[in-house]
Amino acid sequence: MANELYPVFLKVQQFDTLIVGGGEVGLEKLTFLLKSSPKAKVTLVGKEIKTEIKLLAANHDHVTLLEREFFNEDLTGMQMVIIATEDHETNVSIRNEAKSRDILVNVADTPDLCDFYLGSIVTKGDLKIAISTNGKSPTIAKRLKQALNEALPHEMDSLLQNMRVIRDRLGGNFGFKVKKLNHITQSLVSQRQNDNPCPEGCPLAQKD
Missing domain, CATH: 3.40.50.720 (NAD(P)-binding Rossmann-like Domain)
Structure with missing residues (x-):
């Protein structure tokens, strides 16, 4: 089940x-x-x-x-x-x-x-992920927590803090914004070693 x-x-x-x-x-x-x-x-x-x-x-x-x-x-x-x-x-x-x-x-x-x-918790600033094994194995939950802590980029919280600005600067309708934001977050994950909290193509990286 x-x-x-x-x-x-x-x-x-x-x-x-x-x-x-x-x-x-x-x-x-x-x-x-x-x-x-x-x-x-x-x-x-x-x-x-x-x-x-x-x-x-x-x-x-x-x-x-x-x-x-x-x-x-x-x-x-x-x-x-x-x-x-x-x-x-x-x-x-x-x-x-x-x-x-x-x-x-x-x-x-x-x-x-x-x-x-009380499940294992992964925290990256405002991002919080709770892990549950339905009470079956706290050890597995702990290992998953370690894996997620290593996998999630440090820039994740910086992006969260800037999401409102990013969203406000994006033009177009709701569907376009969702697609663009998905692209931005995907870029962040794939470029986790990049020290820039705003990945390439992010509106914040563009000069006014």
Whole structure:
């Protein structure tokens, strides 16, 4: 069966996320989240919180740490919860409570209990690509991330920043603009070693 997941990109700084677990897995999940969304509003609760988590939180004003036992009331007001304790039964119990409150849930290393997965992410400035293996193999997702990071040219973000100018300078109808923009982006990929962020034929390379 084909992968039926529906990919979305969440503005996690606009709602509240809870991470349960202050150990190695909790650190991994918090690090992943903040690397992609540094301004994410996150509350992390754990009986014991690793020093690395405390250091990470100290550099992010929107992260709150609660070093204590988890209570069901911690779920109040949350839109998303990532459950990362090291006890399976605890994870299941928190997951069931969160589901009863209609909260999106991710349970670490337990795909069958997840509403969503935290896939590998490739970022080139404003370009962001999320990779999913439908929970089957994080290792393959990681390898694909490495391959895409190497394959995508560094000039990609420069082109994205200039796309509005490029589009505005192009004459002709919509169909012509699409064709021309396709040509420009194809040239960028095929000339990835070129230091010029605007490939040959790009309107920005033409003098007024």
